[in-house]
Amino acid sequence: MWDTLILDPMINALLVIYDLLGNNFGLAIIVFTVIIRLITLPLSLQQQKSSMKMQDLQKTKRWKDLEKKYKDNKKKLQEEQLKIYQEIGFNPMSGCLPTLIQFPIIIGLYQAIIRTLAVTPIQLLDLSGHIYQSGFFSIPSSLLPLTSNFLWMNLGQPERFWVTLPIVGLFGIPVLTILVVISTYYQSKLTMATTPGDGEGQGAQMTKMMSLYMPLMLGYFAYTFASGLALYFVASNLLGIAQYSLIKSSKGSNIDLAPVKKSVKK
Amino acid sequence: MSIFKETRITRLLIISAIILIPIALSGCVSGGSMTATSWPGVTADESNLYIAFNQSVFAINQDNGKVLWRFPVEPEKNQTFFAPPVLTEEGELIVGSYNNNVYKLSASDGHVIWNFTGAKDRIIGGSVITDQIVLSPSTDNHLYALDLASGNLIWSFEANEALWAAPMVDQERVFLSSLDHFIYALDLATGKELWRQDLENAMVDTPVLAGDLLLVGTFGNELISLNANTGDLEWRFKTEGWVWSSPAVYDNNAYFGDMAGNFYIIDVASGQQIERAQMGSPIATTPAIGDNEIFIVTEQGDLYARGLDTAHPLWQIAIEGRMLSDAVLANETLFVASLDADNLVSAMNIESGNLRWQFAPEK
Known part of the structure; x- marks a missing residue:
């Protein structure tokens, strides 16, 4: 099911792009990342707009008044907040669903890149079962193995830019790893700015932890695993940053709520 | 739906991402020290079995399956073995490693006799021994010819892509299949190229010599026959799936399978099919x-x-x-x-x- 619906179409699409781009796998990864980002753009936009709307909502006087008023009665607070959602026609789950839908796409993309690179016998053998070998979308097997060189990198190996330094001698600078860490951190900061939370709550703490954890984790993957994956991280992050910046610069949701009504008083 | 529930769901998503992304990545990215990136390489002599798999080379008694020795004694993190070991006439073992080294081991206790460290990438394919020369293919695109006694480099030959297959050798020539779509014939003594032929698809197993014909399977769904003297194509036999492994040749027939699960018997001289059977699962072995x-x-x-x-x-x-x-x-x-x-x-x-x-x- 996973292979048929997600992984196989991605692997074969990646191979078609590779073929069209003159057997350049680095460019194929970048173009493929752009295409996936475009396909999932409506979901990303919905998620971001939902988060921003929630953030705007939390800044309103009425919301803050409610929080003060019912700070010792969580159940009542929830009921009143639910009324506000209904009043303005906002579904707080609208921000979660796009994330859930995007998650398998992101995992599938990771797997497609690594499986297509196929640098070990097991990977290459398994790849034979994923390539469309008949029908309209038949992929020529002469494409294999993929040419894994891109710029100074072997996309099937961890990336290092080798330089000769005065005292150290030959030294490998993990350029992509550094780019992955910086771009992931920057993207996390942008995301945090549109994530609901008052800056002190558990959710906000979790988000802050993520903004530190994710760059380190992805940086570790970029340092350790095939650089094709690191290239995807960088391309995806840069596109994400551009997308977040565009949304941020666009007009806000301007939620205007009436003051707390008497009827909601205890 | 309350905001608290939504916050809980968001938190759950974040935690899921933290847990699932590493799992998903580690599941698809091979290369960890304990994750097998290839399959076991097996060789037998008169009494023992030698198996290269993951972090060890095992010597096993053929009678009872008991371990006689293992190399290295304690597994090392970045040292894995998958290339089939090859035995010398003197009862020594040549085995390549994913740490780029080729080892000559004593078959009696597994101690290292010499260690060739000149390759720059993994040794996936098995080595071949002929006339005091060890031929070891490497994924650094080179075939290394080593002195059997000392492990010193005699010559090397560079292909365009990685070499995953052990070469085929006759008295004077080396036949080498490569992922670069070419099959090469080299002079055994010097490593000088005699001819090359573009077969348009990758090859991952050893070409087989049947008289003057060279048989090799490709990812182009073909078993191809070439003239071993000139490299000229003799015939091409079309299969349903990739031909991953070498054919076995016996009595002028070639026996082989493909990745679509077909088993074929064909006439070596003409390339005509004698029998075909569907076995229900891919065949990646000779x-x-x-x-x-x-x-x-x-x-x-x-x-x-x-x-x-x-x-x-x-x-x-x-x-x-x-x-x-x-x-x-x-x-x-x-x-x-x-x-x-x-x-x-x-x-x-x-x-x-x-x-x-x-x-x-x-x-």
Whole structure:
């Protein structure tokens, strides 16, 4: 099911792009990342707009008044907040669903890149079962193995830019790893700015932890695993940053709520 | 729906991402020290079995499946072995490693006699020994010719892509298949290229010499025959799937399988099909040929014994795990290695298929 619906179409699409781009796998990864980002753009936009709307909502006087008023009665607070959602026609789950839908796409993309690179016998053998070998979308097997060189990198190996330094001698600078860490951190900061939370709550703490954890984790993957994956991280992050910046610069949701009504008083 | 529930869901998503992303990545990215990136390489001499798998080379008693020695004694993190070991006439073992080294080991106790460190990438394919020369293919695109006694480099030859297959050697020539779509003929003494032929698709197993013909399977769904003297194409036999493994040649017939699960018998001289059977699972191994039987191993673990002349079914058993290693025949016993199974090696009586023993390495 996973292979048929997600992984196989991605692997074969990646191979078609590779073929069209003159057997350049680095460019194929970048173009493929752009295409996936475009396909999932409506979901990303919905998620971001939902988060921003929630953030705007939390800044309103009425919301803050409610929080003060019912700070010792969580159940009542929830009921009143639910009324506000209904009043303005906002579904707080609208921000979660796009994330859930995007998650398998992101995992599938990771797997497609690594499986297509196929640098070990097991990977290459398994790849034979994923390539469309008949029908309209038949992929020529002469494409294999993929040419894994891109710029100074072997996309099937961890990336290092080798330089000769005065005292150290030959030294490998993990350029992509550094780019992955910086771009992931920057993207996390942008995301945090549109994530609901008052800056002190558990959710906000979790988000802050993520903004530190994710760059380190992805940086570790970029340092350790095939650089094709690191290239995807960088391309995806840069596109994400551009997308977040565009949304941020666009007009806000301007939620205007009436003051707390008497009827909601205890 | 309350904001608290939404916050809880968001938190759940974040935690899921933290847990699932590493799992998903580690699941698809091979290369960890304990994750097998290839299948076991198996070789037998008169009394022992030698298995290169993951972090160890095992020497096993053929009679009872007991471990005689393992190399290295304690597994090392970045040292893995998958290339089939090869035996010298003096009872030594040549084995390549994923740490780029080629080792010559004593077959009696596994101690290192010499270690070639000149390759710049993994040794995936097996080595070949001929006339005091060891030929070791590397994924750094080079074939290294080493002095058998010292391990010193004699010559090297560079292809355009990685070499995953052991070369085929006759008295004077080396035939080399490559992932770069070319098959090469080299002078054994000097490594000088004699001819090359573009077969338009990758090759991952050893070409087989049948008289003056060279047979090799490709990812282009073909078994191809070339003139070994000139490299000229003689015939091309179309298959349904990739031909991953070398054919076995016996009595002017070639026996081989493809990744679509077909088993073929074809006439070597003409390239005409004699028989074809669907075995129900990809075949990535070279059939083993006994005195009167042929043994076919499928990826899903089915092992078929058939009469060599009549192709009449003799027996069939199923072994747990993926079967991607060539089966080995020795002392009336068939040895097969499994991947992703508790037992690494199974030994069977070739006449009955009855299991003699199974070997599971200590974890």
